[in-house]
Amino acid sequence: MGTNRHDLSRRHLLASGATVSAAAIAGCIGGNGDDDDEGNGEPADGDSSSFExxxxxxxxxxxxxxxxxxxYSVQVFKLVFDSLYTWDDGLGLEPQLAVDMPDVERDGTRYLYEIHDGVEFHNGDEVTAEDVAHSFMAxxxxxxxxxxxxxxxxxxxxxxxxxxxxxxxxPFGPWELQTMAIYVVPESERETEADREEFNTNPVGSGPFVWSDFEHNEFVTLERNDDYWGDxxxxxxxTFVDNVDPASRISEIRAGDTDAIADVPNDDFDELEAEDGVNVHLSESPSYMHLTxxxxxxxxxxxxxxxxxxxxxxxMTDFVESRLENVAAPLSAPIPPITNEQWDFPLDEWHEEHYPTYDPELAxxxxxxAVDDDWSPRILxxxxxxxxxxxxxxTRLHELGYDGAEAVTLEFGPLxxxxxxxxxPSPDDFQAYLLGWTGGPDPDAYLYNLYHESQVGVNQAHFYEGRGDFHDNIADARESADFDERYDLYEDVxxxxxxxLPSLPAYSFHNTMASRDYVQNLEAHPMVQQNPRIAHNNVTIQ
Incomplete structure (x- = not known):
C-alpha cells in the first residue's frame, strides 16, 4: 500500500510526508555505542522483555x-499481519506468506501465487488461498x-x-515492485460491515504479535505470538505511544522514559548523536515533499x-541545506533519489537545466x-x-513588495x-500548499496519485490540465510493463x-529514530510505515 499513501491516516501520510520499494541506505549512524554492545541503561519500564x-x-x-x-497505524498493525510479500532491507520485495516469487503469464496480466501451508491466524483458522483472494479483492x-x-x-x-x-x-508496471505486497486478512473475520468495524480496532492476523490492549488516542500494546509459524x-x-512535541520526545529519550522515538529534529541531531546512552538511526526514504x-x-x-x-x-536548496541539513536532501524532480536508483533518470542534468534558481530580479x-500590486497569496x-x-x-515575496502574502499553518485535517x-476552491482559498507523499520504487506512486486528473479531490488539488498528452502519458505508463516505454513516458511528464511547475519538488525527508543503547538490532528502514522493524530484525533489549 502506498500509505499516505499521503502521509498515510490519509491525513498523516499526505501531510507527514512520511503511504506504501533496489537497495537503500538503512542502518545506525552514530550514538556512543555499538548496536552489538551491551547497553548501560535500563529499559523504560524496567522489563527487558517489553519495548516502548x-x-x-x-x-x-x-x-x-x-x-x-x-x-502510523501501519507501524502498529504490520506486526499483527503477515504480507504475501514484504520489504527487504531496502526497497525490494521478498516472499513472506508466498513460497516464492509468482509465476507470470498472459503478457504480464496473470500472476500465480503459492502460499505456505500450516500457517494459522491468531483465531486458530488456517491461512488459505481464500483469504489471499479476499485480501486482493476487498x-x-x-x-x-x-x-x-x-x-x-x-x-x-x-x-x-x-x-x-x-x-x-x-499490465501494471508497479505490480511486482510494490502492489503485490498486500497484508493478508482473514475473510471469516470481515464478512459484514459490523465485523469490519470491530476488526478495525481489534485486528486478527497471522503475524508475530497479537493484539492485546488498546486505548484510543493513547496507546496500543501487542503481545508476542508464541505459536508464530516463522521466527x-x-x-x-x-507498546506504541505518541508524542507530537519534538522537544518532549527528545527529553524522553534522553531521560530513558521511553525505549525509542521516531523523528529526530534537525536541530537536535548532532547533539543527540553524541549523547551517551543514545543511538541515532537514519535511512534515506522515498518521501517527496512538494510545493503545489x-x-x-x-x-x-x-x-x-x-x-x-x-x-x-x-x-529551495538554501532552505534545505540551512534548515534541514541532517534530515533531508534537496530534490530535482518529482521522485526521490532512492526511487531513481532503479530508473537512472538524469536528475543532475534536469536540475541544472530546469530547476528554478534563486533570482529575485527574474521573479x-x-x-x-501578471498579478495585482496588492496580490495576497495564501500558502498553506x-x-x-x-x-x-x-x-x-x-518573506521573500514581502521583499518583492507583496506585503499581503501569507503563510497559514493548519492541523492536517483542516489543511x-x-x-x-x-x-x-475559490482563488482566495489557497495559491499553493506544502505537503508530502511516500511512494516506493516506482514513479507511478507519485505521478499518478499526485498529478493525474483522476485524483483531483482524492490525493491532490492542483487542477493542472497539462500540455498535450500529459495525463494520457501518466495513465499509459502505469498500464505498461515495458521498462523503456515507461521510462520515455515518465521522462516527458x-x-x-x-x-x-504545477508543483515544485522540494526535498526528500529522511527517516530517523533514536533509541537507548540497551536496544539491540534497531535500524531505520526507508519506508516510514515499516519502522520500527521489531520482528524482521528481532529487536531485543539487553
Whole structure:
C-alpha cells in the first residue's frame, strides 16, 4: 500500500510526508555505542522483555489494512499481519506468506501465487488461498480509500487451498515492485460491515504479535505470538505511544522514559548523536515533499509565469541545506533519489537545466503585470518544517513588495479539507500548499496519485490540465510493463512538470529514530510505515 499513501491516516501520510520499494541506505549512524554492545541503561519500564516506541504523530487508529491509509497505524498493525510479500532491507520485495516469487503469464496480466501451508491466524483458522483472494479483492468490493492502488485487478481465483490466480485488466508496471505486497486478512473475520468495524480496532492476523490492549488516542500494546509459524521474536510485548512535541520526545529519550522515538529534529541531531546512552538511526526514504500550486484558470497561479516567479523568489536548496541539513536532501524532480536508483533518470542534468534558481530580479519581472500590486497569496502548510518553508517563501515575496502574502499553518485535517479535498476552491482559498507523499520504487506512486486528473479531490488539488498528452502519458505508463516505454513516458511528464511547475519538488525527508543503547538490532528502514522493524530484525533489549 502506498500509505499516505499521503502521509498515510490519509491525513498523516499526505501531510507527514512520511503511504506504501533496489537497495537503500538503512542502518545506525552514530550514538556512543555499538548496536552489538551491551547497553548501560535500563529499559523504560524496567522489563527487558517489553519495548516502548514513541511515534511522532497521532495515529488515525485504523488497523484494518484494507482501509487504513495512515503510516502510523501501519507501524502498529504490520506486526499483527503477515504480507504475501514484504520489504527487504531496502526497497525490494521478498516472499513472506508466498513460497516464492509468482509465476507470470498472459503478457504480464496473470500472476500465480503459492502460499505456505500450516500457517494459522491468531483465531486458530488456517491461512488459505481464500483469504489471499479476499485480501486482493476487498479494496474494490468494499470501496476502500486505497482502491485506486488495486483497481487494475480483474479477479482473484482460488486454484486450491494454497494457490491463487490473480488476473489484471491490463499490465501494471508497479505490480511486482510494490502492489503485490498486500497484508493478508482473514475473510471469516470481515464478512459484514459490523465485523469490519470491530476488526478495525481489534485486528486478527497471522503475524508475530497479537493484539492485546488498546486505548484510543493513547496507546496500543501487542503481545508476542508464541505459536508464530516463522521466527518467534525475543520481545514479549511492544507498546506504541505518541508524542507530537519534538522537544518532549527528545527529553524522553534522553531521560530513558521511553525505549525509542521516531523523528529526530534537525536541530537536535548532532547533539543527540553524541549523547551517551543514545543511538541515532537514519535511512534515506522515498518521501517527496512538494510545493503545489492552484492551477485553476481563475487563480493567479493558474499562470505558469506566476508559478515561476514564486519559485525564483526564494532558494529551495538554501532552505534545505540551512534548515534541514541532517534530515533531508534537496530534490530535482518529482521522485526521490532512492526511487531513481532503479530508473537512472538524469536528475543532475534536469536540475541544472530546469530547476528554478534563486533570482529575485527574474521573479519580480515574471510577477510584475501578471498579478495585482496588492496580490495576497495564501500558502498553506502543516506546522512543521513545511510551515517554516512557507514562512521563508512569504518573506521573500514581502521583499518583492507583496506585503499581503501569507503563510497559514493548519492541523492536517483542516489543511487537507482546504486543499486536497476541496474540489471547487475559490482563488482566495489557497495559491499553493506544502505537503508530502511516500511512494516506493516506482514513479507511478507519485505521478499518478499526485498529478493525474483522476485524483483531483482524492490525493491532490492542483487542477493542472497539462500540455498535450500529459495525463494520457501518466495513465499509459502505469498500464505498461515495458521498462523503456515507461521510462520515455515518465521522462516527458517530469520534464513538463519542471517547465510548467504545477508543483515544485522540494526535498526528500529522511527517516530517523533514536533509541537507548540497551536496544539491540534497531535500524531505520526507508519506508516510514515499516519502522520500527521489531520482528524482521528481532529487536531485543539487553
Amino acid at each position: 516506541f514513541t511515534q511522532e504523530l497521532e495515529r488515525d487508529e485504523d488497523f484494518d489494512p484494507i482501509h487504513s491509509n495512515d503510516a 479494496y474494490q468490493e468494499e470501496e476502500s480509500v486505497n482502491e485506486a492502488q488495486y483497481d487494475m485487478i480483474d479477479s482473484a481465483e482460488v486454484i486450491d487451498d494454497y494457490q491463487v490466480q490473480v488476473d489484471l485488466d491490463h 518467534v521474536p525475543d520481545l514479549e510485548e511492544v 500550486f492552484n492551477c485553476r484558470d481563475d487563480a493567479p497561479t493558474g499562470d505558469a509565469d506566476v508559478r515561476r516567479g514564486i519559485c525564483h523568489a526564494f532558494s 519580480e519581472e515574471l510577477l510584475e503585470g 502548510a502543516p506546522g512543521d518544517h513545511r510551515g517554516d518553508l512557507a514562512e521563508r517563501i512569504v 487537507l479539507d482546504q486543499t486536497v479535498y476541496n474540489e471547487d 517530469m520534464i513538463e512538470m519542471l517547465e510548467e
